[in-house]
Amino acid sequence: MTNLRGRNIVLGVCGSIAAYKAADLASRLVKLEATVEALMTASAAKFITPLSLQSLTGRPVIGDMYDAGSETAEAHVAIARRADAIVIAPASASMLARLAHGFADDIIGLTVLASRAPVLIAPAMDNQMFEAAITQENVRTLRERGYAFVGPESGRLASGHTGTGRLSEPATIVEALRFLLGRRGDLVGRKVVVTAGGTREAIDPVRYIGNHSSGKMGYALAEAARDRGADVVLVSAPASLSVPYGVRRVAVQSTLQMRDAVVAETRECDALVMAAAPADFRVAEEAAQKIKRHGGEGLTLDLVENPDIIGGVSGDFVKVGFAAESQDLVENARAKIGTKGLDFIVANDITAGDAGFDADTNRVVIIDGEGPPRHLTLLPKYEVAQRILDRVAQLLEARDAASPAAQAAGAP
């Protein structure tokens, strides 16, 4: 359940060979339970039929501003008013020009002008049209006025030329829209540092000590925090996952590198959530060359202990740890709250096949210092992340209310 659920999204489609991708975009938005109201310019209707968008969105498509359905003569204004966000994909060069100059002579320009909702523009056009000084000036003007952009991407264009002008993929546009909607979420203005994945401790240039963490839990946390408006930094051990749109990733390999990145990123932050599985040990001395076979003899590695990252960082931010346990889940996890100085801990049983390492779902227990543990049912990791962030948001609010500034403001 993302931040698109239940939102009214106006999808404006302009004339472009990329207009067919608007159907995919509409379908993705509907699957994420948004209500989609599609608007088309006259030239868009030459590339894709209104019926396609109507079938996918289950709502009438408006193309002619003088024939805005049968609701009322002011239906277009009503659409503008109830929009939670407007996305224009593809946006043509002439649409950029019209929007930059406040033209209201087509249904999209008019709706944008009549709305206070955030606007996301996904341009698509020939590369030379996009690079043209006047188009660039229009883009600058629109950015300065607070319009958000996604793309255009570089690659092979319909014209056969290669350059910047391709419409971003619908999946990327959806992510950008989620990012934009997050700007009105409850973590706006908060910096959240999330760690993810299993660190690798090099033995020699070829081998390393690692673990089964895929990074999925940490990446889900980063995505969910982004959807709630946080400024998210993802300190990630190697993981074959794509970085959520709008999230800054700091890539690390070893536990010492992860420690250094966490220390640097938490100098100024509001919350640290450590979902990573950092290796607790590293080899005392990494071999400079590949270790050869010993003709049947064994090999002994000397290991030294790595620092406890979360236990070693301090500051005025909410500290959340995870506990990967295979027995006595709640007792073992609760003990770590004290030893690691945490606000709360999320315990997961790593022996279950559908939870913990590499699973898409997780079954966790949220344990505060005091109070009964909160057992959550099996949920997608994104949903688990949301429940964790609910608690983070509560603690941040309580912290704000108790701050000297809030106390002084409340004083008679």
Ligand code: PMT
């Ligand atoms: O990545 P996935 O495949 O999605 O799997 C998710 C997960 C199972 C890895 C994740 O949900 C999880 O449980 N992460 C914590 C794993 C772990 O290291 O548990 P721990 O009980 O050993 O450590 C407790 C806490 O201290 C954790 O927050 C850990 O990040 C942190 N820690 C651990 C070791 C260390 N040297 N420094 C630390 O800060």
